[in-house]
Amino acid sequence: MLIKKPNDIKSSEITPRGLYMSRRQFIRAASATAISAGAMLNGLDATFNVGEAGAGEKLGNLKKSTYSTSEKLNSLKDITSYNNFYELGVDKGDPAQNAKYLTTRPWTVAVEGEVKKPKTYDIDAIMKLAPLEERIYRLRCVEAWSMVIPWIGFPLSALINQVEPTGNAKFIQFVTLYDPKRMPGQQKSLFGNALDWPYVEGLRMDEAMHPLAILSVGLYGEVLPSQNGAPVRLAVPWKYGFKSIKSIVKVRFVEKQPATAWSLQTPNEYGFYSNVNPEVDHPRWSQATERRIGDFLRRKTLMFNGYGEQVASLYKGMDLKKLY
């Protein structure tokens, strides 16, 4: 597999608040022109409050990675207050609000199925499984917005190699915690569930072995906040965000393509592969452009989220319009 390395990241480039602040000014200017009824509005700001991220423990000795992008990072506040994590609520601000329920100790990850050495790992063993690296990746959500996030983690292949998959292992299924107490979004409601729980995802073995695919245990130099999928999640940057499953408790090696949560929910809208692809629209909206959080204007979405040089070879000969 030919893997081209992107440019080195300059640490001086890390100015998370730049665009974010200019957008604030734009909106401030726009609303200031109309704000005259200001006095009566004091105290009405409750609706938009977003919960603060739990300050994570620092993670030291991080290796830099040549897979990191040098694009401007999104701020820690954006990354930890604007989340799709339905287990903690369906609105973007809900996961930050409900993060307090998701305790991450004790935590184990069972690795099983078609492997020679199945094992249940304690989360602390996962954290030490391989040297931690910083991986600054673009994240493209299927809802046509994107961010740049400095993940911390290690290649998924490190875990795979430890458990020695058998010849029958063609796919890997990942399973998120099911615990309605710690994940209030999983509690039964009168109007039904947002998704069938637990959340499940999957990768083909060669995708899982690709060096860009990582298990992430932190971001911005700290332990992963709960709303970002603590204590351990996938980050697969060339696929839509929902493929990067959060709060993993099970990794199962299987022979057949496993079920995935969103394609169980709406098969005609979400496929197994779900590679970022500007030419294949979501049936209900276009995927040609995206809004980078912090930007005002939309930008063009790149094939494989800009990781085509590294991953396109995985899909040679496949009709990605059919296998979306």
Next chain:
Amino acid sequence: MKNFLWIRIAAFGACLIPFGQLLYNGYQGDLGANPIETITRFTGSWTLIILLVTLGVSPLRRISGWNELIKLRRMLGLFAFFYALLHFSTYIVLDHFFDFDRIAKDILKRPYVTVGFTGFVLMIPLAITSTAKMIRRLGKRWQQLHRLVYLVGIAGVIHFYWLVKSDIRRPAQYGAVLAVLLGYRLVKFLLPSSLPRFLSRGAKLNTTVE
């Protein structure tokens, strides 16, 4: 009579609160990581809420026999239009920044945009003909024209229902309220004599507005 003036003023103020809240939060830079999405959802939700309240005026008036309530209907309807206009402008200006090529494609290709746009367009003649002069001039046809608001309500709820990814709970709630409000009218239409009299407790009904 005088008391009702205060009710109208209070309703006017109440309808402005969401707008004020939006301005205030915008001014504070407190619209979250994706302010354009926040503004779009906020104005869209308030359009639907005020539209449903508007649709609730006539049934409430008939059931309660409180005829003065009708004096709120035009104002509420215009506020629904006001929030729809904000919602639509947000889409044109902030979301797509006057990229009319893309906007046209979006309207034609995306069912949830098509139906939302249709609902908005249907509101325009209703807003234009909301003046006392137009009511007089159109006479009976005014009421026929303004039945379009039922379609606007349906379009609005479908617009919301079609855009959510999987969690249909909130659009379903709006849909349930709309179904009750339109169902009331349907029942009234099908049983023209008995039910309204029963529900209105014999109140005298004035069919013209204001």
